[in-house]
Amino acid sequence: MQSSDDPTFFSFGDWTVRPAQRTIERQDERLVLEPKLIDVLTYLAGTGGEVVSTEQLLAACWRGTFYGDNPVHKTVALLRKALQDDARSPRYIATVRKRGYQVVAKVAFADARERATVGRRSWNDGSPFRGLLAFGSEDSDVFFGRARATAELLRAIRRSDADGCAFVLVAGPSGCGKSSLVQAGIVPSLLGEAGHDGLRVSAWTSFVARTPTSPLIETLAGALCRWTPGGRPVFVDSERHALAKALANDLDFVIDRIERETAGRDDRLLIVVDAMEGLVTQPPDQVATAIRALDRLARSGRVIVLGTCRNDFYPQLMAIPGLLALKHDGGSYDLGSPSPGEMAQIIRLPTRAAGLSFDRDPQGERMLDDVLLEAACRHATALPLLQYTLQALYEVKDDDGTLTFAAYEAMGGLEGALAQRAERIHDSLDARAIRAFPRLLHRLVAVAGDGVTARTVRWIDIDDDEQHAVRQLIDARLLVSLLEDDEPCFTLAHEALLRHWPRVADWVQTHRADLRARARIAEMAARWAAEGQRREHLIPRGQLLADARRLSREAHPPLDADQRRFVRLSLRHARYAMMTLAGMAAAIAVLAVISTFAAVNARKAERHAEARRADAESLLDFMLGDMNERLDALGRLDLLDEVTHRAMQVMGGHDWKSDAPEAVLRQAKALREIGEIRYARGDSDGAIQAFQSADTSLAHLVKEHPDQTEAYAERGKLAYWRGQIAFGRGKYDETKLEWRNYLEQATLRAKLEPDVPDAWQELSYAHNCLGSIAQRTDNAEEATSEFDISSSLKRRVLGMQPAARKMWLELADTMSWEASVEQQRGKLRDALGHLVQEREAVHAARESGEPTNLWLYRRALSDLHLARARADLGMIAQAESDYTAAATTFAQLVRDVPDNRKWQRDLALTRSQQGWLAYGTGDAALALRRYADAGELLQKLLAVDGKVNDWRTLLAVNRTWESMAHLRLGDLAPAATAANDALSLFGDVPATAASSRVLRALADMTAGEIARQRGDASTASTHLDRAFTELRPRAEKSTDPRVLDPYVRIATLLGHQDEAAPYLERLRQAGYRAPAFETFVSHTNQGKMQ
Structure with a gap:
């Protein structure tokens, strides 16, 4: 036998495996295995005991040259025979039913580290790393660590093709390797001689959807002209413009051509649409046309369409008409960050394939690849940084091919490598290029919401100084040049530069508002031009128009000529609108004064006064009816504030009894809408006053006219709003009383108007409200019943009104x-x-058009x-x-409508929960920043109306979580302050407010743990015992993680681990894996307390 110094061997149970020699040996036994058997055995040995699917093995060891999974089962059977293993009582390889295979033997490598394969593969084409560039199909031999993802995505493609819509959208965080997975994992597998499971591609093409240099449909046409199955083009380049027109207007022609050119073949054509998040910044009409074409191609039975997108843009993408249906009928695949084992393969295996090695730290005896692995696993989006660092290490490797510690430390480690080099390159630019650099950033960076992406820019669109700078940056490989639609272009080498180069990240943060405004102006200008330059597509009054005015005068680089004209006409139209609005306001004021004067002098001019009042009421109908509905969709209730104030003065003191039913209903509706506006702006007391006034008038009306169905509807709505205010203040008994009244009024109306959809719609709302209060007071059965009724009623309305x-x-x-x-x-x-x-x-x-x-x-x-x-x-x-x-x-909504309290509340809740997630994943500092943002919003809300219990509770929870973050960082003084604030905000919680009592118990628990760490045993015992007393009886019959999570925590903190165990098991059975809870359990198992 060979010496154990041989670095290419590993132990597999009691066997020693030498992949280079294809042998397994133990004691006096030595067997030579077939190449495929040793490949499979080596791959399984490097999986760390994870379950490996047959698809994963096929992708990793057969590289797509197979039909079905029989080769895997046969190979594993032969391996078991060679290892003398038993499938029924496995000692080496177990079969996991319906999932795959799992190594159960102990595996140890010669260097004590796991590898997915230990056999060397030849790579003689220079660096096996790609820096900031994606892996291409030609790099498949050094593309490691994504076998599982490759297998799962191939399976999704196969399934979507079989279902008749061969479209799969690959979504994942920026920098997780979506493009590399498709180009180096999927494309080679499908292009292979046998394809994947019988599905083969004869030709493929791709284009980047991120800010194409020409209309999107022409970019798509140019990509299709690059299909050349068997060396013969499907579409020739000279017919590109005709093809673009056909893709927009004659898809039958396109499909007929594809079918004719691929007749007699079972294989497919593949098109990859990379960076589909770019679609959200492009003209909607162009996007809709391209999506229709891709949809038809995917359903043709001849074409596979793959798309990639960043998942932070996923909601905006799914709002694009047609794309949601295409994804639903096709498929999607969520690509996450590599696991630690996969990250190890990404670092080590290309290095081995290229005959390279890693340095050992002479002081700490650590290997450089271990240090790289540890650093990469700390960051969810580390792949671009890792590839860039490995490429930089390769460029300064030793003569013997060693990647050294000295080079790694000189470049500032994984986090500093990219930033340090980029900054050095910037400093080396000449003065002319440095002056042009900010203008280039304006062209290269696109902002959509909080997301930032790179743009593709044409050379002809930049001036001489910018071209001078671009050439230097391309030479330094921070930018890459490319050809799109036969146009020379350039873009960032990778979007990681936007996040990890401090100079650029700070610039983006400073100019984010301008970038967002420029993007919206460009999009709206394009739509305005495409829609025939209609006035309704001009920029409306508001912050965007103000930004547009400033940018049209000051922007560098300037807005283009079409955009400047668009802004100029928008400003002119806004001035006209202001004059019109001022005239309307003056008219309303005059009519209100006339109406009041007429009421005082009714005896002298009754008919005249009635006419004036009718005019005023009609105007109020318009302002508080149609206009209210439109402004409600926009959230702009502030524009009605002055009008509603004057309307309340006009209608105050009116003799309701003497009015006709139509007038009473009109006035009650106006008061109800006034109350809604007051409530939305945080004036609950003013809202109640308006609701009560309206209800008083309607009570008289119903008594005198019991057949007035609309009166029941209005009284029901009033009961809803009174209940909503009580709900916000934590008065659940009062809430339930009001919402039962709401149900009663809605039921009466539905009986009187069974054929009116709005009656059933209102009844559904009433049941939904009762379900929500039942759920809040821990009555799950009643809540389920009410929600089921509400859902069925809403579907009934949809059946009556499909549109x-x-x-x-x-x-x-x-x-x-x-x-x-x-x-x-x-x-x-x-x-x-x-x-x-x-x-x-x-x-x-x-709806179609801009979203409301x-x-x-x-x-x-x-x-x-x-x-x-x-x-x-x-x-x-x-x-x-x-x-x-x-x-x-x-x-975005809060910026547009800064006085909408509901939106501010939900933004605060989101920030707070973002903080809780950051805390759970170990980033307490980020968590504290999120909590500070949420706390500031909630403090402002409570300054408007301190009676809203919901806001107080949210702030109390936020302070509790803030206390826990300080505690994790060891900052006991601010932790104690935050916990005490939380308990003060909770106050005396009513027994009916179950969820709030659980949340207060969490605050007590945190305060107790802080006191314990400060050595105050008495205070700690008071808080912890109170939390335990509160939570224990609730947990006994509960399956709610919101109850079981804190109970397991408090029981564990008090040393009752045995008592906590069954509740922990309930959480495990439910699939509960909340990060903060997992961290607590993990640290508890290690004997540490959070």
Whole structure:
């Protein structure tokens, strides 16, 4: 036998495996295995005991040259025979039913580290690393660490093709390797001689959707002209413009040509649409045309369409008409960051393939690849930094091919390598290039919400100084040149530069508002031009128009000529609108004065006064009816404030009894809408006054005219709003009383008007309200019943009015409440299913054209609900993405309408929950910044109306979480202050407010742990015992993670681990994997307390 000094061997149970020689040996036995057997055995040995699917093995060891999974089963059977293993009682390789295979033997490598393969493969084409560039199909031999993702994505492609819509959208965080996975993992597998599982591609093409240099449909046409199956083009380049027209207007021609050119072949054509997040910054009409073409191609049976997108742009992408349906009928794949084992393969295996090695630290005896692995695993988006660092190490390697510690430390480690080199390059630019650098950033950077992406820029669009700078940056490989639609272009080498180069990141933060404004102006100008330059597409009054005025005068680089003309006409139109609005306001004021004067002098001019009053009431109908509805969709209730104030003065002191029913209804409706405006702006007392006045008038009306169905509707709405105010103040008994009154009024109306959809719609709202209060007071059965009734009634309305898109938003609201009940029952996966349906309902409600603020708000709520549900299930990357999407939209809405308190409240809640997620993933400093943002918003809300219990509770929870973050950092003084603030904010919580009592117990628990660490045993015991007493009886019969999580914590802190164990098991069975809880359990198991 060979010496154990041989670095290419490893032990597999009691066997020693030498892949280079294809042998396994033990004691006096020595067997030579076939190449495929040794490949599979070596791969399985490096998986760290994880379950490996047959698809994963096929992708890694057969590279796509197979049909079906029989080769895997046969090979594993032969391996077991060689190892003398038994499938029924495995000692080496176990079969996991319906999942794959798992190594159960102990595996140890010669250097004590795991590897996915230890055999060397030849790579003689220079560096095996790609720096900031994506891996291409020609790099597949050094593309490691993504076998699982490759297998899963191939399976998704195969499934979507079989289902008749061959489209798959690959979504993931920026820098997770989406483009590399497709180009170096998927494309080679599908282009292979046998393809994947019988699905083969004969030709492929791609284009980047990120800010194409010509109309999107022409970019797509140019990509299709690069299809050359068997060396013969499907479309020749000279017919590109004709093809673009056909893609827009004659898709039958396009499909016929594809079928004719691929006749008699079973293989497919592949098109990859990279960086689809770029679609959100392009003219909607161009995007819609391109999506229609891609949809038809994917359903043709001849073409596979793959798209990639950053998941922080996923909600905006799904709002694009047609794309949601295409993804639904096709498929999607969520690519996460590599696991530590996969990251190890990414670092080590290309190095071995190229005959390189890693240095050993002479002081600490650590290997450089271990240090790189540890650093990479600390960051969710480390892949670009890692590849850049490995490439930089390769460029200064020793003569013997060693990547050295000295070079790594000189470049500032993984985090500093990119920033340090980029800054050195910037400093080396001459004065002319440095002056042009900020102008280049304006052209290269695009902002959408909180997201930042790179743009592709044409050379002909930049001046001489900018061209001079670009050439130097391309030579330094910070920019890359490319050809798009036969146009020379350039773009950033990787978007990681936007995040990890401090100079650029700071510049983006400083200029974010201008970048966002420029993007919106460009998009709106393009749409205005495409829609025939109609006035309704000009920029409306507001912050954007003010920004447009400034940018048209001061921007560097300037807005283009078309955009400047668009801004000029928008400003002119806004001036006309202001004059018109001023005239309307003056007319309203005059009419109000005339109406009041006429009422005082009614005896002298009764007919004249009645006519004037009718005019005023008609105007009020318009202002508080149609205009209110439109402004409600925008959230701009502030514009009606002065009008409603004057309307209340006009109607004050009116003799309701003597009025006709129509007049009473009109005035009651006006008061109700006034109350809604007051409530939305934080004036609850003013709202109650308006609601009570309206209800008094309607009570007289119903008594005298019991057949007035609209009066029941109005009284029901008034009962809803009174209940909503009580709910916000934590008065749940009063809430239930008002909402039962709401149900009674809605039921009466539905009986009187069974054929009117609005009657059933109002009845559905009443049941939804009762479900929500039942859920809040821990009555899950009643809540489920009420939500089911509400949902069925809303579907009934949709059946009566299929075009009522707003009803989809109401149905989405019920789905979110149903999800909350399932969460309370511990059915977290079922809850997630409801929330996915909620998002689909929200998208179904999207009207054509620009989304309204109401729709944007509802979409943001859906994102927030999904984020918390996914965080509870441990889906951290997706939760982060959903939280970012929600926060971006809420922040945009609050900027647009700064006095809408509901939107401010939900932005604060999102920031607070973002902090809780950051705390759970170990970033207490980031958590504290999020909590500070949330706290500032909530303090401002309470300054407006301190009686809103909901706001106080949110602030109390935020302070509790803030206290926990300080505690983790060891800052006991601010931790104690925050915990005491939280307890003070909670105050005496009523027994009916179950959820608030649980939250207060968490604050007590935190205060107790702080006191314990400060050595104050008496105070600690008081707080901890009070929390335990509160939570113990609630946990006994509960399946709600919101109760079980804090109970397991308090029981553990008090040393009752045995008592906590069954409740921990309930959480495990529910799939509960909230990061903060997982961290607590993990540290507890290690004997440490959080």
